[in-house]
Amino acid sequence: MRILLAEDDPLLGDGLRAGLRQAGFQVDWVRDGAAAERELRAQPYAAAVLDLGLPLMDGMDVLAAVRRAGVTLPVLVLTARDAVPDRIRGLDAGADDYVVKPIDLDELAARLRALVRRAHGQPQETLQAQGVRLDPAGRSVTRDGQPVALSAREFDLLHALLLNAGRVLSREQLEQHLYAWGREVESNAVEVHVHHLRKKLGAELIQTVRGVGYLLPRDGPAP
């Protein structure tokens, strides 16, 4: 899952990036509000962690600007401003969660996962389709109850497909989900990962829409 981290403090930003990577996120880190707004408009992030006291453009303004621009991704506001009016203002401005520093990294990761899950209409902690169950928190996958070992990239790819079950994702979209900035993307990486996933989880799980992209069909209507 690729997320944007907007934090101007060098030490905290560095720590959050490292910690969220440990939790399995792909993290892009920007240090000012203007860059945050630009990236949020341009890239399909799964979620954003936004500090409010950002240089150049206040986090609250960034939030308002991207919401006006129709960006719906879940945004977690991480700030030192703990007054209740600040919280209310943040949530009203379009934040999905409001967290006061300092925060436990595991909790931050859990909150981000929950935000992403809810944003995709998934009320449960685990995602599942066609007997395949993915636990984003535990970063584990089972097929018919049996654990399946996946590489980090394979896991992220399956996660993206499961989150968007029933929708076609282009190769570019999948690449953006998989790689943070500065990571070299091999030209056929997505095809290779899909191939491995089919081998491990069954050929029927991921379908190819030729010339368009990949699709993981949604299970029948929920009981």
Add this chain to the structure above:
Amino acid sequence: MNPPPPATAPAAGPAGRRGPRSLQGRLLAGLLGAVLVVWGATAAVTWQDARHELDELLDGHLAQAAALLVAQQARAGEHDGPALDAPQLHRYAPRVAFQVWHAGRLALRSDNAPATPMVDAAALAGMPLQPRLDRRGDRDGRDSHHRRGTAADDDDRAHDTTRDRRGHADDRAGASAGAAVDGFRLGFHSVVLDGTAWRVFAAQGAEQDLRVFVGEQQRSRTDILLAVLRSTLWPLALGLPLLGAVVWWVVRQGTAPLRRLAQQLARRAPSDLSPLPTDGLPAEMAAPATALNGLFARIAGMVAAERRFTADAAHELRTPIAAIRTQAQVALAASDDDERRHALRATLAGCDRATRLVEQLLTLSRLEAGDAPPRAPVDLAALARRVLGELAPAALARRQQLGLDAPEGGCRVDGNETLLAVLLRNLVDNALRYSPDGAEVRVALAAPPGGGLRLTVDDAGPGLSDADRQRLGERFFRVLGTAQPGSGLGWSIVRRIAAAHGATVAVDRSAALGGLAVEVAWPAPR
């Protein structure tokens, strides 16, 4: 003004028990005391006046009665029969008595008169013959008696009413009236007969052996006086409690706003610093209420500043603490050594930053508390050398050049050395922080010809926009877009310390190095 309704009387209890220090109690005591004194004086004057008039009137009557008896006896001629007892005709009569002596014998007396002469029996013998009252001299005699009575009375007022004194006084009075005196004194006497005080007028007929005494009990005079006084004092005695109640009620009404104010203040929550309503307060109360409101406003300002500071400080402290926590967590979960080492180094850096921030906060908070620091002459040049020496290692590590230009002979200012060191360290540290590696920072001290002292710190950093320069020194204001972590507290501290020393801080573009130039100027000592 009506007497207070009974219902308010019990309510007086708590207020009344507050003791003599209560305004109400003092007013009440003072007013009632004054009224008592005035009334007492009035009663005393009334008593004196009434007694004087009464004495004159009754003495006149005594004299006239005596004159009447003398005249009657003279007309009746010789009368050698036994003493006659005159009938009592009036209930007041027992208090009035008379005797008529003829040639040493009691010729006539009232029922209650003694058988012995009412005035000094020994003095009866061999008495002189003057003054005499005869029919022709009747009027003159009466006038003379009247005068004498008055003189005696005046004397009586001046001295004690003892018999001896009176006798002596009457001697003088008699002499002055031309009355012959030889043991027996004509005119008024105060005597005691059978334990009863009498006022007696002694008169002498034309014939030398005719003597008339007309007496009246002193008690009757006192009774009349007391009656007069009673009728005067009764209304006062009744009026005093009434007056007290009225005064009490009026004072209570008058001080009601004071009590309301006290209740309002007592009920107030400590956090409630809203102004008191001053509408409808009496003029005397409006002044303290306005003063209180001024105090409330000042305290509210102080509390607001304190609250802002706390909020800002909490806000500023959270970020470094969050960084420390996050980096520590990363280090714990790190799978390889490089990552762990990096996170631990970052943790330590975060601790250093938090420490610096806490120190700055404490410095600022002490400065804002406004305690005047102890002052002494400080050699700024020596101080600057020390501070620069402390900062040099860090500067050299970044290949930065740090230099000091100070005039020979030192630069003395009156101030607190510790605070001035903090000011210098903040300025130089700031310049080093925001200057790129290898850049130059110049510190200069100069004594302008006009007196005073000027400290300048020039750097080659990015400098500041005009708008940012304006906001510099606002607590926690941080220039955006800088990579250096900072709280913005340093500027607040610099400005505070400068202000405490009467120095001014000016920020401008550095002409020499292109970065920021900060000038702290001490005015010439007056």
